[in-house]
Amino acid sequence: MQKTIEAPVAAVAPVTQPPAPRPPLETPQLAVEALDFSFWYGQTRALDGISLRIPERKVTALIGPSGCGKSTFLRSINRMNDLIPGVRHDGDIRLRGDSVYAAGQDVVHLRKRVGMVFQKSNPFPKSIYDNVAYGARVNGIARGRRELDETVERSLRQAALWDEVKDRLDRSALGLSGGQQQRLCIARALAVQPQVLLMDEPASALDPIATQKIEELIYELKDEYTIVIVTHNMQQAARVSDLTAFFYMGDLVEVGRTDAMFTNPREERTEAYITGRFG
Amino acid sequence: MSAPTLQPAGGPGMDAVRSAAPALGWRDRRRRTTSFVMLALTGVAAVLTVIPLLLILFHLLRAGLSSISANFFTHVPVPVGEAGGGIGNSLLGTVMLVVLAGTMGLPIAIGAGMYLAEAQGSRVANTVRFVTDVMNGIPSIVIGIFVWAWVVVTMGHFSAFAGGVALAIMLIPMVTRTTEEMVRLVPRELKEGGLALGFTRWRTALGIVLPAARSGILTGVLIALARIAGETAPLLFTAFGNPFWEWRLGQPVDALPVRIFYYAISPYEEWHRLAWAGSLLLIALVLAVSLAARFLIRSPYRGR
């Protein structure tokens, strides 16, 4: 069974005006679109015919019990699953119309367009500055001291970390707290100027206060970026996302506007999960 | 939660990126090429390191195979010019020396290994472990001259016994460390189970822990014995070498590696051939022992 849903473009009207004028979008674009996508680890099927449309500049949450395939789906978007031997897929995933699995697609280039933040923060054992600058340097996005400085500052501000670290940019990133390290990883991902930001349970290893900071950050970032977040915490999904997709055992059971889904889910399984009868 | 107030210069918004995103710039292409080339070079490194092995095996087989015969194993060296010489006495000597070294060194080594595994964190144990590691790195020839000064001078002459002592000194640090590591691998629950049943510490150690680590320890022992069987330097001034059959421990005795060395540096073609043959035999022995050791380590813990 397949479930698709049109992105509700006009439904969510901005409460405040955007801070500065920007050329209007011509047509509502889809950031990511999955077309009957299936995925296998060897003989085990992890995803079954997923068709999902993820709209731009919204937060889409992927929820579901452990092992339901949500992380697998997330990692398929930037083809991080390619690192695992013996995997195969069927169907397609498109990033703004371009197939991610196309024959001529350069994976490195793809990962520049799609940023990722992992469950457990993984800063490099380098300085804070070098961590944030790494992606920008390697991809040639910023060259020369001045550009790099600007990029680092901008990314750290976007990640709401600048004020806390601006005086110790050359100290090791490993000296930061867990929550700060995670925000550093977000800054690092943003420095590459991705079109889409994937977050795999970014706050699951953090304490409640740090979690709240991350959630506030996500809320602020969604004006600029498309965010897809995997979370096992339903309350978090309800707080943070515009759209929610419920996965169960490799199937996409239901997708919809978050407020609608949590108050009035259409599917029985969704309701069972949301009300905590399993999971 | 407030709306974002910061508008970054040149904003990273999608619009800006969309208009700037090229297909694959020349810079990206160069990065891709660099990646491919460098990774290919590591493959070249791999090939280069395997080549010497293949070459050595090839030459051993080519130069040595022809000299291997029944005579080879049963005869002693004959003067140059005569036919039919062999390395029988060298083989015997090597066996004698390895048995001697094992008898002297293994009990100490296994005991020391168990000591290190049991006394893990103590300062003394850490010192012992450190010294053991350093001893693993002593040049074998230094051990040779030490044993010369200690045993050969005292006895007044070279002997198999002295050679055994020298090899034992090399054996001990090796087996100590491998034993320690194997005993450490035994799950703690096994040991605690024994103690909980009322066994004394030594009963638990000898009756439960040691048998559990048995195959791992044996593997380490075999590998170490194979290594000392191939050692030459410590024997040069202890066992010294002997072109005749010799069973007595108090007399100089021959050993396969020593014989190979003497033959290799000699000016005689015939002896060179024998050196190749002897080397082939030595490698075959070492290989056999390594394979046996590997095979041993497959079997334990399967039924757990």
Add this chain to the structure above:
Amino acid sequence: MQTLSFRSRGNLSDRTYAGALAAFGLFIPVLFAFILVRVGAAAWPAVRHFGGGFVTSTDWDPVNGHFGALPFIFGTLASSLLALAIAVPLAVGLAIFLTELAPRWLAAPIGFGTELLAAIPSVVYGLWGIFVLVPWLRDHVQQPLADGVGTRIGLFSGPAYGVSIMAGGVILAIMIVPFISAVSREVLAAVPVAQREAALALGATRWEMTWQVVLPYALPGIIGATILGLGRALGETMAITMVIGNRPDIPTSLFAPGYTMASVLANEFSEASADLHLAALMEIGLLLFGITILVNSFARFLVWRVARRAGR
């Protein structure tokens, strides 16, 4: 009572057991100290006689009683450093290939081959060195280089003997590559997957990930492995004795013969009759002992530091 006698019985045998184990354990440092003392005592006459000049003089003349060890110290260091220069890039390259690139069916035999290389006895390397490597080096490397650039680059000048510092360095390199590569493999494999994923997710190529993230992370361990390899090379005797040429002079070119501390011991020890000759050789042994202790201790310290950091 049952339990009391059981406990007291356990106590005595346990203490005996612990004592016996400790005795076995302490045997090793005691033996080590004894070796140090014995060799030092045997070297003492030479130390007293020559003093510091022993390590600065190049005059090694047993017949006339002059003993200067500098050529041997130089030969040992030069051949070992040359070996490192050749071996480290190869070994690290091999390690990267095996951990990052090679599929399982390829990595297993290559890994096994490397283990085999490590198990080959030194004298067999020496034999192969004399009859295969040295002639090949002489004809295909040294002679062409000597004819080509030899007149301009001193390092490649002089007659192409074959037996030379270069041969010594090459054969030592072949011998220590398996060791350095094995330790490097372990260290590289221990780099957390999360670090690799972080780099790749940012759009790094595989080489950039390896060179800029994985290697720096593993660097202390690789350095430790290198220094351990150096320790091995310094103490190597048989193979290098057979290919280095054994001439007690400081070589002026890579093609010239040299002499190492271990080699002079191997060659001259059994024939040394004069007391001073013997003592001088013992002093060389003591120096070799000392150098390898220093190098190995330093390497162990580095490895210990890596282990401590990984436990964080």
